[in-house]
Amino acid sequence: MARTRKPELGVCYYPEHWPETIWADDAQRMVEMGLSWVRIGEFAWSRIETEPGQFEWGWLDRAIKTLGQAGLKVIMSTPTATPPRWMLDRHPDMLAWDAAGRPRTFGSRRHYDFSHAGYRDEAVRITSILGSRYGRDPHIRAWQLDNEYGCHDTTLSYSPVARNAFHSWLEDRYGSIDALNERWGNVFWSMDYQAFDQIELPNLTVTEPNPSHAMDFRRFASDQVVAFNQAKVDALRPLTDAELLHNYMGRITDFDHFDVGQPLDIATWDSYPLGFLEDRSDRDDAFKYAHMRCGDPDFQAFHHDLYRAVGRGRWWVLEQQPGPVNWAPHNPAPAPGMVRLWALEAFAHGAEVVCFFRWRQAPFAQEQNHAGLLRPDGELSEGGREITALAAELDRLPGDELPPARVAIVFDYASQWAWEVQPQDRQFDYFRLVFDIYCGLRRAGLAVDILPPSANNFGDRDLVFIPGLFAWTDALRGVMQNFTERTILGPRTGSRTEDFSVPDDLPPGLSGITVSAVETLRPEAPIELAEAGSLQIWSEQVSTDWVVLERALDDRPVRLRQGTLDYWTGWPDAKALDRWIAQLCEEAGLAMAHQSGSRRIQRIAQGHLAMDYITSQASFIE
Amino acid sequence: MARTRKPELGVCYYPEHWPETIWADDAQRMVEMGLSWVRIGEFAWSRIETEPGQFEWGWLDRAIKTLGQAGLKVIMSTPTATPPRWMLDRHPDMLAWDAAGRPRTFGSRRHYDFSHAGYRDEAVRITSILGSRYGRDPHIRAWQLDNEYGCHDTTLSYSPVARNAFHSWLEDRYGSIDALNERWGNVFWSMDYQAFDQIELPNLTVTEPNPSHAMDFRRFASDQVVAFNQAKVDALRPLTDAELLHNYMGRITDFDHFDVGQPLDIATWDSYPLGFLEDRSDRDDAFKYAHMRCGDPDFQAFHHDLYRAVGRGRWWVLEQQPGPVNWAPHNPAPAPGMVRLWALEAFAHGAEVVCFFRWRQAPFAQEQNHAGLLRPDGELSEGGREITALAAELDRLPGDELPPARVAIVFDYASQWAWEVQPQDRQFDYFRLVFDIYCGLRRAGLAVDILPPSANNFGDRDLVFIPGLFAWTDALRGVMQNFTERTILGPRTGSRTEDFSVPDDLPPGLSGITVSAVETLRPEAPIELAEAGSLQIWSEQVSTDWVVLERALDDRPVRLRQGTLDYWTGWPDAKALDRWIAQLCEEAGLAMAHQSGSRRIQRIAQGHLAMDYITSQASFIE
Amino acid sequence: MARTRKPELGVCYYPEHWPETIWADDAQRMVEMGLSWVRIGEFAWSRIETEPGQFEWGWLDRAIKTLGQAGLKVIMSTPTATPPRWMLDRHPDMLAWDAAGRPRTFGSRRHYDFSHAGYRDEAVRITSILGSRYGRDPHIRAWQLDNEYGCHDTTLSYSPVARNAFHSWLEDRYGSIDALNERWGNVFWSMDYQAFDQIELPNLTVTEPNPSHAMDFRRFASDQVVAFNQAKVDALRPLTDAELLHNYMGRITDFDHFDVGQPLDIATWDSYPLGFLEDRSDRDDAFKYAHMRCGDPDFQAFHHDLYRAVGRGRWWVLEQQPGPVNWAPHNPAPAPGMVRLWALEAFAHGAEVVCFFRWRQAPFAQEQNHAGLLRPDGELSEGGREITALAAELDRLPGDELPPARVAIVFDYASQWAWEVQPQDRQFDYFRLVFDIYCGLRRAGLAVDILPPSANNFGDRDLVFIPGLFAWTDALRGVMQNFTERTILGPRTGSRTEDFSVPDDLPPGLSGITVSAVETLRPEAPIELAEAGSLQIWSEQVSTDWVVLERALDDRPVRLRQGTLDYWTGWPDAKALDRWIAQLCEEAGLAMAHQSGSRRIQRIAQGHLAMDYITSQASFIE
Ligand SMILES: [Zn+2]
Ligand SMILES: [Zn+2]
Ligand SMILES: [Zn+2]
Incomplete structure (x- = not known):
């Protein structure tokens, strides 16, 4: 589970795309740039097995040898x-x-x-x-x-x-x-x-x-x-x-990554902060405009934490965007400093290796507008220059094990599927619900761990969130009941059986609360709270003997508590969420460090990494 | 044609969804709640005929007996x-x-x-x-x-x-x-x-x-x-x-309901005011927001009047929404009082029976988020409580025959199809045109009858509107010519032959008017009138020897009159429509009762029902 | 290449749609209206060859004879x-x-x-x-x-x-x-x-x-x-x-019109200014509203100039809209005077013939709401009246050869396909880029010629623009190098090889400039220039030894010059474009005549045609 090696950099390389005469020079330049790892082979099947059963090993043998002898560690890919x-x-x-x-x-x-x-x-x-x-x-x-x-x-x-x-x-x-x-x-x-x-x-x-x-x-x-x-x-x-790994993507939720990752040694993911902001974020245009050259300040961190869980502590970034990509609706250049910031942020979240995609920009085929560390003519790109400088900084990075976070969120792929099948409101999305809470915790300056629904225990934490869980397993309910600190549930948690029925005793499957009805809300129609903030999208009507911590202006119970359990009857907006998190932290004696705007911190072994996405600044503070 | 019975309530029930052991209790609770009718069987084919030719009658026999012996009248459905x-x-x-x-x-x-x-x-x-x-x-x-x-x-x-x-x-x-x-x-x-x-x-x-x-x-x-x-x-x-009926839907216009309803005894429809507002209304977001918990104040009334015509005076609501539904883009809860108001409004429009959908919320399959009179656990829902109270009010309802309205609109399904085939403008929709005029009449406090295009006569009325009629039949033209009060025609009335050609003598097929050209208008580009209001979407250029009652600012004739016939050359907006209706009422000696905002009245045998959708108030006034 | 005949008018006619008894009268009315040409036959196959190999020539023989003997010149169509x-x-x-x-x-x-x-x-x-x-x-x-x-x-x-x-x-x-x-x-x-x-x-x-x-x-x-x-x-x-021609459409770019037109004698096109504004223009709603009755003031002119190039100087309008059409999202009537203005504009751009579509509005089938010169009942339509008056003006039109313009733009269909294949930004469109520059030149009061990419030389011109060219041919590069006046290149010019790869030495394939990276921009995120205006959609990062004429506020080079060549590194907005064109004209000693709003001029042999689209005014000025 621990980081066992000093942070390393790497790159994705396609020897089959280039004349063999330049491989050695490429390899030497990689090493000189401070890269340790090189990934090859994942799209090379047609050049390895040119006809069924007829193999061309020569070029691949020589490529591996050339790269390896230059001092690079090779990640070999199966080209399936x-x-x-x-x-x-x-x-x-x-x-x-x-x-x-x-x-x-x-x-x-x-x-x-x-x-x-x-x-x-x-x-x-x-x-x-x-x-x-x-x-x-x-x-x-x-x-x-x-x-x-x-x-x-x-x-x-x-x-x-x-x-x-x-x-x-x-x-x-x-x-x-x-x-x-x-x-x-x-x-x-x-x-x-x-x-x-x-x-x-x-x-x-x-x-x-x-x-x-x-x-x-x-x-x-x-x-x-x-x-x-x-x-x-x-x-x-x-x-x-050698270790086995797979490179996952951002916000792909159609399969259970915990299940796929189970037999693998390391989880890795492909991080394209600008592309993902444009093509798969729920943010509005104003947000996207403000962050068009830096990306969403929480999107990468969330996936770092998610894939750290998928990899049971061991994870890499296998592809990181080094410049403009070719596939989003708009493809701006990263602000100077962002390639460095993104890499440092990954290390701060425990990444062992950060690789960049790709070595030299391909002049042909689908990705010819996708930047590399080199331009198609072999000159260093902007991103390449920034990475060269970054490599020299690696020594300053802490190599220690990442401490567990005091706060965790359970993320359950099946819940994503369930609420796609039955959204009940055009706006309801499980990823968005979890991500909203994650962002609230990050604005509070808290490090967060993601937990799979199959976690054996919640560990030594102060707060565990289980929002929107499709269906309880006895195991998860047991883990929660054994947890002595606070668990925050709802909205929609435990609202269906595994067979996708309403439970006999109605949701959320906790004694003393009954969700008797649910309503969903137009975007213009939040349920205003008595204090700052409101419920949006989703609101439950409950009958309960739990303590009502807060009610909406129209008197509907909003936050309930019994023992170690809190239950939220609706989806809080950012104002309500910040207020609730502050209160939970205070109760738990958990120190907050409020982060305004695009500033974020990530706690590491010694001190923390302070970042400002909009200004592209990142620095380690003891 | 007359209401022959006291208003009654009913409910939709699926004995095959529940253990036989609770049927008797369910039936008794229905009776105690004041329900008289129970509909069963419409989705039960797989449990009646389990394999081709192999029937399981036992459960259904017993279900009918249980319900009937409890005192309920059963509506049996064919499960096709x-x-x-x-x-x-x-x-x-x-x-x-x-x-x-x-x-x-x-x-x-x-x-x-x-x-x-x-x-x-x-x-x-x-x-x-x-x-x-x-x-x-x-x-x-x-x-x-x-x-x-x-x-x-x-x-x-x-x-x-x-x-x-x-x-x-x-x-x-x-x-x-x-x-x-x-x-x-x-x-x-x-x-x-x-x-x-x-x-x-x-x-x-x-x-x-x-x-x-x-x-x-x-x-x-x-x-x-x-x-x-x-x-x-x-x-x-x-x-x-026993009487035969079918349950139609809201704003389904793909088949001719008059034709389908001809061999049936009673027309019924399934009224989901909140779902329909969200998923099939032309209203804008501001309107939908304001009415999200009450529905469109005219949509139900229109369909009540339409299906009263389809049922030749005899009609029911066979499914009424008792709480949130599961199928619209947003699914809020009705405001307290609305379930009662909707039912009373139906009775005021002459409904014999109002049934609710459904008895107990189903915990499984497609509609598990659709409220019933009972929650899945058998407790009364909010809607169930409101219906219980309503049942006690039924005695106060007038059981008399609904008097014919002084105003009528011809509604022609074929015209809907024709203008879908040939809209000539993205915004043109026949239902919307008719509904606009209907809403104008309702704002004027007038009761309205809908007439089929096959009506033998227009009856004892003061005003009959025939907007947007695709094609004249000789019969309908004859009925109009025999009518001694005022008929209001246009825009687009009589503009095609049955074969879907421009008539030889050009539209509208009335002597003395020729529509020589048509233009359609961007939403930003209405034709301003000299007095309040404007034409939108559709405007005709006419040559005529009729009297020009009104011209647009650019001098184009807008309202024409000859004898008992008026012709409108364009689609009036609400301001123009209200002004024109006021003038027509004054000429006809017809008393108006202007209804502001979401207030509506419906004239009944004695007095009227006064409603305010936004405040959920409804009361009978002598 | 010269206009050899006096301007003439014509019309599209379908004898097969009408009783033979009225053909002679129709023909006579055409002649009396001042029409010289009549097009027939293009949809008549089923009436010519009623079964495979069985021909009905009688009606067509008689139709041609009737029209011809009335003095009309017939355009026969192949009905394929x-x-x-x-x-x-x-x-x-x-x-x-x-x-x-x-x-x-x-x-x-x-x-x-x-x-x-x-x-x-x-x-x-x-x-x-x-x-x-x-x-x-x-x-x-x-x-x-x-x-x-x-x-x-x-x-x-x-x-x-x-x-x-x-x-x-x-x-x-x-x-x-x-x-x-x-x-x-x-x-x-x-x-x-x-x-x-x-x-x-x-x-x-x-x-x-x-x-x-x-x-x-x-x-x-x-x-x-x-x-x-x-x-x-x-x-x-x-x-x-007889001469062979084809009637092209507006903004259809899926095939190379220069190639198709090569074996033909004359290029013609079908000009529907109001329909095209509504259904294929990139303009925003405010623009469309303002021009809903006159059309885009540059769209027709662009196509006139384009098809003049396709026809190697010889071109007609074969269908011009005479009133509302039936096929756009909104179909308003043209403002009085526009039918005349559009025809005069075509002649000013060198059209030999302007035909109108169609003679008599068809009462049946798909276009029954498409105006003709006659209404379905045979009366003159508004458009017909305007055309009758126009015919009387034809003598006042200059019959002289159109002089070559001082300014030209290369238009390359392959570039349209290339950037549809690889837009790199949702907003990028080659036609729009070329059209933007064309509009800027027209606002400067300049006549413009369109050149095919296969042009043998740029002729006697002061300015030639080659924006967004997909791939250089040696021929075109040679023509440019031989051109002694100014050529303006970029953005994106020469950025790919014919095989759709990045050129080895990187774009734009001109010595001394290297486009090292490209970024595309959200609509809210233009690159502000130091002087008025900004770059939008597309911006290139270059290394260069050319003279930098202008930089953006963030210092990126925007306009570069070496010898006769200018290179633009991004897509200028209208403000920047107007400023740059003014500067180029001043350097070239080219007289501008700034046209505000919807006013436009077109230089002809003697004097020019002055038009105002919004007010529908058009007059020839010596
Ligand atoms: Zn990838
Ligand atoms: Zn139903
Ligand atoms: Zn055409």
């Missing part, structure tokens, strides 16, 4: 995110289908269906072959499995192949079709089935499908990613002692 | 809106196709194509079987046929089955392909056909299809609903003396 | 834009497919795939038959080939037929699949192909396709239009001495 074109002749039905019922075609990447057994075997095959060849190569110090699972909406496939696999998955889960009918409540609209193979995927229904049906499809789809990854781990693990 | 999954094995092509050319799948409801002869036979079969078993059961006092025809865009299907049925329909209408070519004007773009079976459905054309083609498809689709319903009526009528 | 329904029985796969992978059906027009060899043969066949019959008819003075190529998104088809044709096209271009892999950079994501027939069309890929792939598809699609047109020209040319 980009099967060659000939693979489709062997498996014509291996493509995923979109929700509109159309096969998605060859010509870019991630063109496979996680459910396709034939392709899964091919992925295992190429993984085994690579593992056999390079598993004991001393230059190969880590293995990346596939690339960015789930990116480009590839977790969910509506293909006939997926439909068949879903039937097997359902049969495993329910045993009998009668059990499925009963647990889904198929009596509701005469949706009873006589056999598993009658069940369609839940797209293109006349109106919304049964939420139990849709939820099981989401679980099934996540499980296919888990199984695909596990099969590759099983193939590779016996062949190498 | 939710054919069981095994039906698709018998009729694999029975699913409707969407406009994008995709079959819509099993897994929710209304998964059938009205054109499918095989499924129509199955629907008749189950209807006959149910009728034979329960048609003479004394507890069964009414029959609901299917459920919410047309909901979820199910009237229009673009399937091969629909295509074939369309060919037959066209052949019946035109006799020869030459006649069709001539009447459609297929010479226009070389669209001539040699045979009926060459004709595609009008989706996925390169640019817009021939409007005659598109209009006939809309007529055809409506006729399929009519035929489907008629087949079921024909099957059931000989088997029962 | 509307193949009859029986054609689909002969070629069931002739329909184009949309980007969602669906065949687009029969029932409107342009229902054919340009790649379909069978249909191309049919088009040649009917063209030959018509040419044989009427090619030497003295009344036929010109031939229109097909109608509005590319309208309704018909250039791009994703059909299996197109896929096969694309394979052949690629094989012709690359010779070997290895060459294609190399030049596309398919190594990037293992996209290497083993054979041409493995290549899919670039729709429905998982994420964006390779831009080289997408760009070649765009070139291929354009070439199919060129080939289709060429085949018809080849068939017709030997059969007639």
